[in-house]
Amino acid sequence: MIKPDRIVATTCPYCGVGCTLNLHIKENVVYRVTSPFDAPANHGNLCVKGRFGYDFIHSKDRLTKPLMRKDGELAPAKWDGALGHVAERLLEIRDKYGPDSIGFLLSAKCTNEENYLLQKVARGLIGTNNVDHCARL
């Protein structure tokens, strides 16, 4: 049997039950998922998604570079250029059409901390309450 380099306890990325996952890792690849029997939400039970649905982490389709649209096509870009452009365009649009011309969709898949900070950007820096996410969906 493969011996893991490390086992990291975390929370399932799929549904709202919030099962505890133990990710077994060898050479920076997740190769097995288990759950501890004293896990608060799931007592060691997992469904097929939590136990076997982890290949996407290592998918070759994962984005690894920022992209910017040039002549109609998305092309690789540098972080400074991409984020600089985002900040510039958002401020331009805010100044031209007002803060409520910009909307932010938060994510039911992202962490609390990320969601909090993005609504802080929307409300505290842009000045709009156009903040929602796809929970109703």
Place this chain on the structure above:
Amino acid sequence: MTNSIADIHLAEVLLVTGSNTTEAHPVISLEMKKAVRQRGAKLILIDPREIELADFATLHLRPRSGTDVALLNSMAHVIIGRGWAKEEFIAARTENFDALREAVKESTPQWGEDVTGVPAEMIEEAAQVYSQAGSAAIFWAMGITQSSHGVDNVQALANLALLTGNFGKPGSGVNPLRGQNNVQGACDMGGLPNVLTGYQQVADENARAKFENAWQTSVKIPSKPGLTVTEMMNGVLDGRIKALYILGENPMLSDPNTNHVKEALEKIEFLVAQDIFLNETAQLAHVVLPGVSFAEKEGTFTNTERRVQLVRAALPVRGDARRDLDIICDLGQRLSRADAKNSSDAIRPVSDWNYADAAAVWDEIAALTPSLAGISHERLDPRGIQWPCPAADHPGTPILHKEKFTRGLGKFTPLVFREPMENPDSEYPFTLNTGRILQHWHGGTMSRRSEGLDWVVPEGEIQINDADGERLGIASGEMIRVASRRGEATGKARLTDKLPRGMVFMNFHFAEVPANALTGDAVDPVAKIPEYKVSAVKIERI
């Protein structure tokens, strides 16, 4: 959920409606089965489909789609009429009972049968079983909320729990099963147009002032609630919305009326997508920012029982991607620098958007949010904490509303039954129902890239009732076209006796068989949730 996953097995009666729990919340369904099989609990299932839980049900009520309020009002009528309501609880802890009694006066079981198709005796029996239990817990999911009167449905369920005193004790309560892993958290964090963290209203001047002071930014938080997702998409089309920033979502696949969303996202002046894949939405963006998966980040998710739990980085970041938190902080820094430069109010310092780590961001959230004030990342190791948790020595709250309701007294809501926005007719004679299946997730971005899951279920099927299939000369495996007033989708038919006649069922995990090309824009007037569970469609062989 008002209650916890750990006390499901203590319920004497479970009422499950609008939730295909074994497919959408599998591990919670295990607790339900345990309650039934090991502890003799009775399960009342309300669902038009013969889902797996039907095998465990004492009573299976199969109402016509979209008639939930009629059925639940009718149950309330029986409970009051037979004297099964818990009068002491109603007197001590609730208000507006007379209004409810008045509203359901005419909702006899016979009327209920006429509207919903569920036999009157079954409605009476369900009312009896639910109200006579020492503890009874209600569970629901999108089948209740994804309706043009979803808020009414939820209130009708709450009425039943109030009538029978099923609040504040183990194995009881009203328990929405949240879909996505952090839907609960996204709402708690102010990911809604009308509230800041912990549901502090943007309309409340004191709340706004508190955040403005803490954030030290130069703009003011508006007092008027903003737009919802559906309204934002409409806003793009009518020119009010010029830019959208979309974090980790794929509205192209998950929003209703896909064609409409596509039109909006193609038209918009500036679209930013922050995601781990180039999904259908990101493909239309002007700038795509590569974030990381849950396995490469630190932070917290909040589950359906309000338990805040740790997410731990297990792997290094790949390539040039960046942690989502770092991306947002970097953007925050850029915006606040630009803002400080332009601001006429130069005395006011802007916050620096430098956080040591996710734990430091959490500390800011806790400081601004009374219901989370006692939670820190340190305390979450290893079991998490259920909010409200107002102080550092508070153990968290597994059961809400123990001595009193958040608002003081529990309020009955009188409700009038309304038909769904679109019922089947002669041109579109079938009712389309949509939902999840066990092996896949949402738009499929993650699950379809997991070999095993995609191997078990590689394509989206269109389910129809056996007899309907026979009548139309359609066999399992044949290609069929489903069309609504808004669009169409084609896919393989699957005949099944689990659906009632006249129903078509599709999952929304496959872009090639897009269920949401068919669904409508009708939304609940309060919650603005789209009506995914009732659309009129027609089907034909191709």
